[in-house]
Amino acid sequence: MSSPLLSEKKPVVAVLTVDDDFKLFRGNRANFRDIVKTGLELDIPVYVVTARDLKLSAKKVQGYVFHPEDKTWKKHWVPLPDVVYNRVPLREDERKAEVRRKIDECLRHESIQLYNPFFFNKWRLFDWLKKGRTTRALVPDTKKMIGPNTLDAMLQKYGSLYLKPVSGKAGKGIMLVKLNENEEKRYRLTLQGKRSRNVVFKTASLPALWKRVKSEAGRTPYIMQESIPLASYRGRHFDMRVLVQKTGKGVWTVTGVGARLAGPKRITTHVPQGGSIEDPEKLLSPAFGSDMTDFLISRVKSNALLIAKQIEKECGHTLGEMSMDLGIDTEGQIWFFEANAKPMKFDEPHIRKKSLERIFQYSQFLSRQPKHK
Numbered sequence: 363m364s365s366p367l368l369s370e371k372k373p374v375v376a377v378l379t380v381d382d383d384f385k386l387f388r389g390n391r392a393n394f395r396d397i398v399k400t401g402l403e404l405d406i407p408v409y410v411v412t413a414r415d416l417k418l419s420a421k422k423v424q425g426y427v428f429h430p431e432d433k434t435w436k437k438h439w440v441p442l443p444d445v446v447y448n449r450v451p452l453r454e455d456e457r458k459a460e461v462r463r464k465i466d467e468c469l470r471h472e473s474i475q476l477y478n479p480f481f482f483n484k485w486r487l488f489d490w491l492k493k494g495r496t497t498r499a500l501v502p503d504t505k506k507m508i509g510p511n512t513l514d515a516m517l518q519k520y521g522s523l524y525l526k527p528v529s530g531k532a533g534k535g536i537m538l539v540k541l542n543e544n545e546e547k548r549y550r551l552t553l554q555g556k557r558s559r560n561v562v563f564k565t566a567s568l569p570a571l572w573k574r575v576k577s578e579a580g581r582t583p584y585i586m587q588e589s590i591p592l593a594s595y596r597g598r599h600f601d602m603r604v605l606v607q608k609t610g611k612g613v614w615t616v617t618g619v620g621a622r623l624a625g626p627k628r629i630t631t632h633v634p635q636g637g638s639i640e641d642p643e644k645l646l647s648p649a650f651g652s653d654m655t656d657f658l659i660s661r662v663k664s665n666a667l668l669i670a671k672q673i674e675k676e677c678g679h680t681l682g683e684m685s686m687d688l689g690i691d692t693e694g695q696i697w698f699f700e701a702n703a704k705p706m707k708f709d710e711p712h713i714r715k716k717s718l719e720r721i722f723q724y725s726q727f728l729s730r731q732p733k734h735k
């Protein structure tokens with residue numbers, strides 16, 4: 363049964379991506395297919411469109427629609443969208459002038475609504491959250507990584523730091539550096555190598571440490587961040603992945619909370635790095651007991667909502683969804699690691715289904731909102 367909201371006028375929804383020389387368009391096919399199928403089920407017209415094909419002055423544009431009968435994507439002439447859901451998959455693509463221009467055109471358009479216009483930058487997120495009275499306490503101490511001396515000063519203060527590329531994803535380029543004054547080689551750097559292997563580099567010399575860090579980082583800007591002693595399950599660290607979306611009434615809500623358990627001895631919890639998908643309660647209960655577990659999960663949810671609101675306020679654009687990585691330390695304190703404006707699909711089936719429906723419920727809400735400058 364469809365909700366009363368969904369029986370009102372249906373918007374035309376376009377999923378925005380970029381074209382690709384070999385496979386028509388970029389992006390996660392399975393995700394786009396699920397989005398189009400959900401649109402069909404809810405009787406909301408939806409197609410995938412590339413930034414190049416989305417010509418806002420035209421009456422009709424070329425969009426891709428998935429055909430379940432022969433499992434192919436076909437190009438059709440379709441009406442201009444009312445709502446554009448930005449799923450340009452790569453930062454590099456979104457940075458291209460012609461893509462930016464198209465997104466800006468949508469933002470300025472008199473009637474078309476576009477949400478989630480840009481990827482977040484890790485550094486800026488911390489800046490935004492530090493400005494919020496309620497979110498300030500959730501962010502680990504974070505600085506730009508500019509040179510050996512500030513790295514050393516921060517190591518003296520915290521003993522252990524995460525070094526992360528500002529535009530990173532899936533654990534790529536993340537390093538862990540520890541200082542142990544009692545050892546001769548007092549600096550210990552752990553890199554996440556290929557095929558689920560860590561590479562460890564030890565040295566007594568700060569310049570040597572810095573040289574190695576720089577050779578890994580290359581030209582990519584990095585942040586350095588105090589290392590949080592994450593709670594663990596059978597000796598492996600875990601953290602929370604929260605999906606926060608707006609509803610058909612335009613209010614932020616938590617669609618689901620999943621947990622990611624790090625592979626043995628791994629420094630991040632990503633599945634491609636040997637991590638696994640788990641139920642939050644299963645991991646939290648042995649560490650905190652069942653009452654505390656319920657409390658922690660409700661805290662995770664309420665904190666995620668505070669974070670989403672603060673990010674939206676500071677970024678100055680309309681957002682409809684984001685995913686977040688939140689850590690819980692051994693004392694039960696909650697910490698923010700990052701938010702992603704292009705959430706990966708959650709594999710937990712109950713989260714997945716709801717998340718797809720919410721895209722359309724929020725799109726419908728947004729299509730009824732007047733556009734302001």
Ligand SMILES: Nc1ncnc2c1ncn2[C@@H]1O[C@H](COP(=O)(O)OP(=O)(O)O)[C@@H](O)[C@H]1O
Pocket residue numbers: 502524526530531532533534536587588589590591592600601629630631632687689699700
């Ligand atoms: N400051 C930190 N303290 C402890 N663990 C961290 C810290 N920063 C990152 N991690 C671990 O590494 C993972 C990846 O970090 P994140 O900032 O989300 O990078 P990415 O963009 O590559 O996903 C986190 O989910 C967490 O498990």
Ligand SMILES: [Mg+2]
Pocket residue numbers: 532533687700
């Ligand atoms: Mg992450």
